Every structure is written in C-alpha cells, then in structure tokens.
Amino acid sequence: MNKIEIGNIQAEYTDKNGTFLALKNVSFAVREGEFVSIIGSSGCGKSTLLGILQGIISPTSGNAFIDGQPITGPGTNRAAVFQHYSLFPWMTVRKNIAFGLKQAKKDLTRNERYETANIFLKKVGLTGFEHKYPFQLSGGMQQRAAIARALAMDTDILLMDEPFGAIDAKNRSNMQELLLTLWEGDGRSKKKTVVFVTHDIDEAIFLSDRIIMLSNSPGQIAAEFDVHFPRPRIHSTIRETGEYINLRNKLMALFYDENTGVAATEEYAI
Ligand SMILES: Nc1ncnc2c1ncn2[C@@H]1O[C@H](COP(=O)(O)OP(=O)(O)O)[C@@H](O)[C@H]1O
Numbered sequence: 001m002n003k004i005e006i007g008n009i010q011a012e013y014t015d016k017n018g019t020f021l022a023l024k025n026v027s028f029a030v031r032e033g034e035f036v037s038i039i040g041s042s043g044c045g046k047s048t049l050l051g052i053l054q055g056i057i058s059p060t061s062g063n064a065f066i067d068g069q070p071i072t073g074p075g076t077n078r079a080a081v082f083q084h085y086s087l088f089p090w091m092t093v094r095k096n097i098a099f100g101l102k103q104a105k106k107d108l109t110r111n112e113r114y115e116t117a118n119i120f121l122k123k124v125g126l127t128g129f130e131h132k133y134p135f136q137l138s139g140g141m142q143q144r145a146a147i148a149r150a151l152a153m154d155t156d157i158l159l160m161d162e163p164f165g166a167i168d169a170k171n172r173s174n175m176q177e178l179l180l181t182l183w184e185g186d187g188r189s190k191k192k193t194v195v196f197v198t199h200d201i202d203e204a205i206f207l208s209d210r211i212i213m214l215s216n217s218p219g220q221i222a223a224e225f226d227v228h229f230p231r232p233r234i235h236s237t238i239r240e241t242g243e244y245i246n247l248r249n250k251l252m253a254l255f256y257d258e259n260t261g262v263a264a265t266e267e268y269a270i
C-alpha cells in the first residue's frame, strides 16, 4: 500500500528577480514501511520536496497525498529531523522530547511524557544527558536527541533532511547504523515510512530500500534504483561487495553527469 503519493509536482519561488522553477514534474510513491532516499546536488530541490511532504511548502501545481488524503498542512502523522535547529535551544533535551510528545500524543500524562523521553534517550545512548541543553552537547549528540524526539512521537512517517550532514565520518556511520537499528525495531511493530534527503551516495545506499535521484535546475527525477542488500546491514560487510561498488559507480556517474535531466529507471538486484 502506498503511504505517500506525489503526482506531477511543480514548485516555484518568486522573488524580486522573478520566478524560479525549483521542482518540475516530480511524481513518485512511497510504500508503507519503505525507506526511500532522495539524493541530488545542492540546490536541486530536495528540501523543497521534503517541505511539501511536511506540509509547510505548497506546490504550485500537482498533488501530494498521505494515506490517500491531500496534504494541507503539517500533521501529527509526520515527524521531521533536519541538519540543524531540530531541537529548541531553550529546552533541555528531555524537555524537547516531552514537548514533541505533547504535540503528537495528547493522551499522555506529564509523567508518561517524561518517562517516554527517558526511554528514547536511552535508546540513542544519551542517558545521563537528560538535563543538558542542546548547546552543551556535540553535534552528533544533538542529532541523536533529535532522532530520539522524532521516534518518540511514534509517527507513521519520518522525514529527514540531511540529518547527519554536519557530523564527522566515523560518527556518521555509527549514526546510520543506529538509525537503521531503531527503524527496524524488534520486527514486531510496523516499520515507519522514511523519506531521507541526502547528498551522500554511500549514505543513501547503506540506508535505503530505494534511491530517487533528482537532477538540478529544475529538480526532476533523473533515476530510481532499488537497493536489495539484506537487512540488518552493517557497513563493513556491504561496502566490500562487487554489487555495492557497481551501484555506487552508477550513482556517481549520474550524480556528476551534466545531463542527469534525462529520465532513466533502473532495477538493481543482487
Ligand atoms: N524561499 C526561497 N526563495 C527563493 N528561492 C528559493 C527559496 N528556497 C529555495 N529556493 C531555491 O530553490 C532551489 C531548491 O532549493 P532547496 O529545495 O533548498 O534545494 P536543496 O535542499 O536540494 O539544496 C534552490 O535553487 C534555492 O536557491
């Protein structure tokens, strides 16, 4: 079943210099429980697309549906994590998570919100840091807190916009593994539907069930790849395979090709 459906989206920005076409004819669907990455160079419209799914940007034309309902604004079925500014700087990390819960799960008592916050801080390895403010934490710890907040809200959909973009390489691969571990859960509960924006090809391959590549100016879908590596995934085992190198080379060629505007669809299977 499709959780998200985007049909023929066009997005324009108008300022004193005129009108700029940021997204053109973008159509895709995301199945329930699927992990899809949107990849493309800076300025190709990734954040605009995520903003449309979040309900904070209106497309100029086209359709955007969640569960078959048109997106008309932000909703409690979606949680978002950004590269920066996901946490409120004036709240401790525990308060940040409790505040997210107050919006998403209105029936919880104050105590239940704090208890849930503690549970999710533990999952991301931040026990002992509940009462710290974001500025007292490293970038990686802040992002772990932001992920804890988004997961605690227990929404059907997780929207992530380059959440590990400012984190060093070693911590970044740890964070990717942590994200997948939390997303996969115990295998009993339903998986969240994830739309993950990145400009990092390795990150997209490691995380995704499917990769959608956008071309630049205007942003349109250049190619789509299914990624069939078995889960759970660990970096060290995937990166050495010929299949990984093959897929990476194809993505790199498209990424750095000036003509990525040409539509192509490719099935990638092990
Ligand atoms: N508020 C805005 N006003 C005018 N142009 C914008 C605005 N927001 C984004 N843009 C332009 O739209 C294009 C896509 O932006 P964005 O979605 O942020 O790209 P990405 O996230 O892929 O880097 C860029 O060229 C950007 O300069």
Ligand SMILES: [Mg+2]
Pocket (backbone or CB within 6 Å): 046, 047, 048, 161
């Ligand atoms: Mg962006």
